[in-house]
Amino acid sequence: MKEYRPSEIEKKWQNIWEEKKVFETSEDMEKPKFYALVEFPYPSGQGLHVGHARPYTALDIVSRKRRFQGYNVLFPMGWDAFGLPTENFAIKHKIHPREVTKKNVAMFKRQLKSIGFSFDWSREINTTDPNYYKWTQWIFIKMFEKGLAYKREMPINWCPSCKIGLANEEVVGGCCERCGEEVVRKTKNQWMLKITEYADRLIDDLENVDYLESIKNQQINWIGRSEGMEVSFKISGKDDVLKVFTTRPDTLYGATYMVIAPEHPLIKKYAEEIKNIDEIKEYQEYASKKSDFERTELIKEKTGVEIKGLKAINPVNQKEIPIWVSDYVLMSYGTGAIMAVPAHDNRDWEFAKKFNLPIVEVVKGGNVDKEAYTDTESGTLINSELINGLEVKEAIEKISNWLEAKGLGVRKTNYKLRDWIFSRQRYWGEPIPLVHCDECGWVPVPEEELPVLLPEVENYEPTDTGESPLANITDWVETTCPKCGRKARRETDTMPQWAGSSWYYLRYTDPHNDRELASKEKLDYWLPVDWYNGGMEHTTLHLLYSRFWHKFLYDIGIVSCKEPYKKRTAHGMILGENNEKMSKSRGNVVNPDDIVNEYGADTLRTYEMFIGDFEKSVPWSENGVKGCRRFLERVWRLQDMVVDGDEYSDELETSIHKTIKKVSEDYESLKFNTAIAALMTLLNEFNDIGQITKEDLRIFLILLNPVAPHITEELWEIVNLGGMLHEQTWPEYDEDKIQEEVIELPVQVNGKVRGKIIVNIDDPQEVVREKAMKNESIMRHIEGKDIIKEIFVAGKIYNIVVK
Template identity: 65%
Template structure:
């Protein structure tokens, strides 16, 4: 085939696959099942970028291979379509978010189909479809009924310009990432989900799944389980106490002052005793302008204010110690108060230096005149535990604290309950009614889905409430319990909601009686291989694992974990080695690459670009190289000769290639699998021929990477049926080892060619073959062979003088 016409070929095969539904998965089929999942995209107005195809192609390769191995493969796709960018676009243009979403999804689908993925499009889901979010709301109601959804006052980052709450990562240097407006901390009544109830299981059950180490580590670190003690410090001359949580009760003798969060309720409780209250409240106001990340940055300058007029008592030493408010202590972590041990905690040390506070060594081994010592050592200056090692001292002091009744043993978590409210329009309505007599009343399940009404203005209200607050005709309702006047909840759910269970809906997407049938869930779950970005291996993965465990507890699903295997891919950078962005002008549009080089070339390049798990810069030269490789493959049809078995010349290389490609596709080594197929191609060109048996196997091995070209060549060669229905080839381990090996010849250190010898040939046999080569026969008569060195199986050296 002369430089194949990829546009015609790719269009032809995409239409065949679509029309004949070649990749539709049937629940309950009498085959072993395999569920491959990629994170579904947010359908933005920009469409796909070249980062999207990297994970999709990888799992498409796995799915195509598994089908050829006899599996019933579920490989679905959908759209995570609620979200703030669409809402912002609606605010700006007045176009309804549903229309924007539909247009974006249509464009994404067109792009995905142009890449030839073997998705089962009959199972497509869209989180903004009421038929889908009916079941998101249903799950919320079950959480509410089990006491895992509740409402409480909670501080949020509030943009004074956008009038919306922001996640911590949306706040940069105290301003809104999107508009640059001032961000303040504002307390709002928010719906929360009790994910902390599942914290232990979310860590412990990682033992039962095959997640790559860095994914497991990110989960464990985010949950942040620690073992320690809660200890009460009396506030002198009051009935109030400050409770601290510490993992180092062994250092309590070194606690020389206390620090509380500026939001700590004791400031209000004891305001009449705090003589510098104005200064404290002023500091609290300044702290409210910072995000949690900014407040806890390790290298930032420590600030704070002493609470004049009150002090605490160290419950072990009996000494009176100062209390400070500082923004490096958060009300949302631990108890909002700490015992400060400056000799052995870096942040406490820096704070003590700024405020000239006492620093007492209680662990030997460092020089505390220069810095905090955080290493190992023996306990000192601590009468009840002197001389003990840290581990023994922790246990001993915890026992003492419990015996004295001043505290208790405690397991703590960095993980906080999930803030589930958004004061926005474009999200799932929360199906709760607030009655002044009955409290929060769940909407009857028969009334689901509770759909979003049309609003005239998508902007939040001036006080930061959802646009739904402007629709009394929608939110005013009678209480279903007592019939009194009541109101619907006007907050909506976060984008995380729909993505926390979408993998279940794929198993039975058209079911209007339940989120998925027991038959479908029992057959398909759990997901065999889930791939996504590292940026989603904390929150999304935790949230979906939490929802799944809850659904397991109430008998909806059959497995404790949703995903058996989780891997992550590296980002594709621009040619300038920077993250792709419009502002940097380095974004590559896959449509343009497909138009110029073809979808198979783009797929091949994205898999050949480098280690799948690491970042890789885009290279147009690399794309062109992959196109040249496929051009060479297309011309191999002109080299076909008859043959029902592998030829003697290629037998070893064929078995080696089957083995390597089969293993590499399963272990994310797509680049080395393609390199092996390139090596085989080069050998075919060296031989000038390839027989039908070899060509058939070669096409099957390359098919998952370049499905269009290989299907076309398969059909043109007259092989039976469709290529994607063929059986995956098997290799013979014994035949992966060559009977003959190639030995390079060197004369005076210069390479002079190679000889083929039996792998068990003796030195004499090798010498005999070498001496028959022209390079040796042509040594001038006036030159003398001084010595010959044979390194078995590696090289034959001749030294001539």
């Protein structure tokens, strides 16, 4: 037996698979299909890390198993390659983003191939490829034509130093994450996508998919659908009203003040009458430096200023109450104003405590002078003239009817979900395929002129004005109107990185089609995706945006199913050995290249799946890697134990059938660690016996192959088991063969287990009784006593009743 050398074996089999196109998807649509999808990576300069390999290996295992079972498997890979990190790197190093992307993709692809994933590389896609983003632009035009894409003035985070707009996550402590400059808020005309039109369907259709409950809840909570009342509070002495949305109109008597957003138009309208307008403006400036995320954080110091000169009137008791401005209220959510009920809302309670505002309890069990807030979702109404003594549910109904009758409120469904800001003032993104004409307004580029290509530029740094770098390319910007032929200007904003990733799973079904997004026949065959796995960090926005685009494409007849993904699972992160998230700054990143070079790809794959519960985060362990390498070395030595035989060894038959069942079920339920443990146990049995038949080995290698494909293919060839392993069929177990023949039977005395005996599963009562009477522990509890009854259930229990 020659030494186990993964570097030789793995490259050999990767070349064979590529030459024979083993993993290329069949065009045979008569076969049952299985579409497995993993999130395509952003090809950063840091390369692949071991965290990427975990989800890819998981669905690679399932895909390989399904091929053995006769499925037509689509398991594709591509690149989510537009985006800010590449643009920033390009600007810093004076390299074109396209060259940066090309280099990063080549590195990622080499790494993925070295691990032996069974991706169909003939279907590789790249969001920066004009043949791909042509169809991203086409989808946008269709949305524009249907009124789902529109322009609106929206505030953005602006870094005066970098001269770019920043996403919320790029603002830390009010400063630009990249340069540290203080961020300001700027208003820009932005393209928006009307995702809110799909809010109800995005919630209701979750009933029809197999997602983890935690994923469904994230979707539902982000959309934030709630039923309630929009209530009008008059401004004292004015014709204006402040409208607020509340799910708890029963607490109106407890509304002791109001809070409006710093951007609320009421402030500008009554600026001359507001006695402390300078103080208000100063506060507005302070709030403008915070992102929406920072403003709505629950655990933060409450800040605000009372608007002196304006009061509101509580509609249920006609009391005048103060109006405050505070950054925890957003103009972009609801009406930009809230009624504050500090006895029954934690945030309002903290605000009232800080500024010594009245707290009126209106549901028994609320907070007045307590040291901590306690929620009151149910209880009896008090201090509320119209609804005193009613339970919350009944009180809500009565006060709602009263408000409607008086014209003071209307029933309304509200959503936290906002329309999607789709513009980016960047270079490295898909150009928005519209032109603006003074006569015709915004006009789509004709379909036959797509894609609108990113122009070649020497300078793609941001402009001083905050416009996209494309705005400086006069020859590209200046064009003619497709509708009337007059002078027009191209849109210079580009799309966000989310655009290309919202529909990539569709293009995989027909990636080389230059006539349409994908053929109807192929979309109908492959969709929905059977199994989509990705990180929990992408189960909110990416998943929501993707489902939205899919539903739109369903509405215009491109796809035939309402949901893109039949099943969506998520995996836990792999942490550093210090139990912290892997990052370059912490110095705990593990490069898969190092593991492949030292231990082999099969060891990496085995360890990634054996490391622990797939859905939980786990720390990396070098000792764990070494342990998996030792396991594979023991597998390698099986070639010396093989004797001729086309049947299972008598001593192993039951164990093999049980292992087939266990591994088959565990692969499908993401319990890879217990599947591998079962194979380790079977390997121990092989070694205990000392020899195995070819049939014993054949089944073992097929079961292990999805996890460790290279070593198993090599052993298959060495032992000459016929053909190649990847051409085989997945084994089936015999239910009759997995029944335990020998069991450990608990024996009770007066209902309490007093001992356990080893019996055959079909032993009659007299045989079981004889064995029980020889057990010292059992005999101690019946000695000298009369046996008055014996209860025997074959294979389950033997209970002796004594007196």
